[in-house]
Amino acid sequence: MELRHLRYFAAVAEAGNLSRAAVKLNIAQPPLSTQIRLFEEELGVALFIRHPKGVRLTTAGQALLPEARYLLERASRLADVAREASHSGNASSIGVGFIPSASSIVLPSLMRLLRKQHPRLHIELHELISSDQTDALIAGRIDAGIVRLTTRHPRLCQVKSIRDPLCLAFPSSSAPRASGPIDLRRFSEHDYVAFAQHKGVAYSDHANHTCIHAGFSPRVRYEASTVHGVLDLVSASLGIALVPASSSLLGVKGIAFRALRQKMADEFLALLRRKVDPNPVLSVVEASVEATFASISQRISHLVSA
Structure with a gap:
């Protein structure tokens, strides 16, 4: 297997058309078609399905593309x-x-x-x-x-x-007096401050899933793009927030953290x-x-x- 075969394959996959890929690679189309065919024969699988308007990847081609991009990226860094x-x-x-x-x-x-x-x-x-x-x-x-x-x-x-489990962050003035774990369901009617989803999809989804697992959907009133921002809004008494326990190390004033009785995986x-x-x-x-x-x-x- 030669590196140029990977480069040709990736170019055709990204262009979806042999002619456009040939222009991008600065070679003629017939030699490119030949190299792709030889590459498929070497691998023993079809990488493209040909159709009148171009080509599309087979299942094998879809699996190979990210690996090819990885190898090309590493080669470019040599x-x-x-x-x-x-x-x-x-x-x-x-x-x-x-x-x-x-x-x-x-x-x-x-x-x-x-x-x-x-x-x-x-x-x-x-x-x-x-x-x-x-x-x-x-x-x-x-x-x-x-x-x-x-x-x-x-x-x-x-x-x-x-x-680093989720915990509840409260304004210090309205935090539960008990210092032990609390039941999230007790706070289903509160306003919530959330981490903006585009800045952390996995974190946002996990917080929502935790609430749904407790039997409610959180009423999100405000969002912030950083954990610092979320805690600042909580300290301003604009709501409570589900945040990772490690957030307690940030030293934001006016915040009290409470562990949850609900134990979630991951x-x-x-x-x-x-x-x-x-x-x-x-x-x-x-x-x-x-x-x-x-x-x-x-x-x-x-x-x-x-």
């Missing part, structure tokens, strides 16, 4: 990696994704640890919701990601995680990476994330264990 290494000695680089709801909680401690353990490391940070991080990992645009979802993709794995922060990745810096990142997660878990233990 020259950059070599140049960076020649100019910076032992310096190395890594791309890390992070969800918006964990930026203020995870990143400061994680960056301090990484800088301390690997001072010449070049870190590229990408704020992405969990599902976009999965796509970015598969495509090779990032090397690791802080997420709030599980994945069954055969090339990805979750290597570090901690429990309430965690996790580090996601590719199962097979030769980047030696990943072991440093994993160790730093593990230490950061351990510190967070210890500091929120009064809520997590409640």
Whole structure:
């Protein structure tokens, strides 16, 4: 298998037409058709269904496309990696994704640890919701990601995680007096402040599902694009909010947090990476994330264990 075959295949898949793909690749159409046919023969499967207006991917082609894009992306970075290494000695680089709801909680401690353990490391940070991080990992645009979802993709794995369950945030002046776990159903008639869905689909869906599991749909009056923003609106007595327990570490004044009696699955922060990745810096990142997660878990233990 040659890299050019992957490039030709991806170009035809994206153009949906051999003629347009040939123009994009700056080659004639007949040789392109021949190369695609030879590639299909080499794989032993049909990648395209031909029709009068162009082509469309078969099931095998749909499965191959993200893998082809990943390999092409990694190949395109080879020259950059070599140049960076020649100019910076032992310096190395890594791309890390992070969800918006964990930026203020995870990143400061994680960056301090990484800088301390690997001072010449070049870190590229990408704020992405969990599902976009999965796509970015598969495509090779990032090397690791802080997420709030599980994945069954055969090339990805979750290597570090901690429990970070939802809790209720109240204005301090109207928080329940009892400090123990509370029943979410008691607050079905309250106004809620929510995290804007476009900034965290998995988080928003999980909060809504938690309420529905408790027997009601939350009456959302206000939304904010950051956890800080959500807590600021709660402190202004504009509603209550379901937020991760780790939000209690942000130090927003005028807020009281209460654990929930309802226990839901998949309430965690996790580090996601590719199962097979030769980047030696990943072991440093994993160790730093593990230490950061351990510190967070210890500091929120009064809520997590409640």
